Amino acid sequence: FPSKAFSLDNDANAATLGEKYFGAGKALGNFCVFTLGTGVGGGCIFGGRLQRGRNGNFFEVGHVPVGLTMDLSARRCGCGNMGCLETLSSATGITASYIEFSGKQRTAAEIAGEARAGDAAAVKAYAIAGQALGLAAATITQLMNLTDFIFTGGVAAAETWLRPELERTYRAHTFALFHNAQFIFTQGDEDAGILGAAALFLE
Numbered sequence: 001f002p003s004k005a006f007s008l009d010n011d012a013n014a015a016t017l018g019e020k021y022f023g024a025g026k027a028l029g030n031f032c033v034f035t036l037g038t039g040v041g042g043g044c045i046f047g048g049r050l051q052r053g054r055n056g057n058f059f060e061v062g063h064v065p066v067g068l069t070m071d072l073s074a075r076r077c078g079c080g081n082m083g084c085l086e087t088l089s090s091a092t093g094i095t096a097s098y099i100e101f102s103g104k105q106r107t108a109a110e111i112a113g114e115a116r117a118g119d120a121a122a123v124k125a126y127a128i129a130g131q132a133l134g135l136a137a138a139t140i141t142q143l144m145n146l147t148d149f150i151f152t153g154g155v156a157a158a159e160t161w162l163r164p165e166l167e168r169t170y171r172a173h174t175f176a177l178f179h180n181a182q183f184i185f186t187q188g189d190e191d192a193g194i195l196g197a198a199a200l201f202l203e
Contacts, residue, residue, distance in 0.1 A: 012059075015152055016043025017050055024150045024184045031148035032140055034061060034133065036155035039078075040086040046144070062086035066135040072128070088132040091155050097125035108154070115161050126161030133162065134169025137181070141174050147181040159185035 016033040019025035025033070025045060035041040040062030044051045051059065067074040067083025074083035075096065087093045091108035098104070098111045102121035106114065114122035137149050151162075163183065171179050 012041030013043045013050060013052070016045060019150050019152065020045050020050070024186060028148045030146055031150060032059070032061070032146055033150045033152060036089060036151055036153040038091055040090045044146070046146070061136055061140070062090070064136045064139060066132045069135065070128070070131060085132050085136045089129040089155070094125045094129050094155065097128050098122055101125060112158055115158065123161055126158055127165045129155070130162040130165030131169045134166040135173060137166070138170045138173035141178050141181065147178055149182065150184045150186065152186040156185045157187050159187065
């Protein structure tokens with residue numbers, strides 16, 4: 001049989017490479033990607049290259065413990081820890097917030113529709129998600145001096161309700177010299193991961 005070459009990586013890293021070569025990251029130098037879906041993943045281009053870290057686990061942004069600093073009860077994450085970003089800013093987390101605020105069962109897609117219709121509980125659920133994202137982004141900026149952030153995945157389509165609290169919280173927790181940070185939303189475009197899988201060979 002002919003030999004075959006394979007390259008493996010996780011979906012968030014693939015999405016990050018997709019943004020670097022084909023998407024919103026083409027014009028950027030160093031930047032971070034948050035993949036907002038059922039969970040929250042992430043990737044980071046630093047020094048022009050995708051960073052992988054120990055065992056390929058660099059930039060596990062979904063498990064930054066932001067919930068412990070927010071004015072609500074911290075939730076237990078699937079990883080076992082309390083208050084991870086994923087528990088607030090993923091589709092799963094937004095759904096949990098909506099149920100907590102309204103007492104109603106809804107899917108993430110239905111909650112987005114409720115937010116468009118002006119439902120207070122839905123808007124609040126997204127505001128909490130935006131606040132958590134702002135805290136996570138501020139932490140990354142203060143630690144790594146990075147100020148360009150790309151948000152992709154299905155939840156990124158809710159930019160209208162995420163951005164205000166994201167920006168307000170980010171500015172409240174960073175030095176003034178970082179307040180020109182870029183927050184780019186891809187509006188839920190799912191092509192980055194597929195393109196990034198191909199881009200593994202460009203690396």
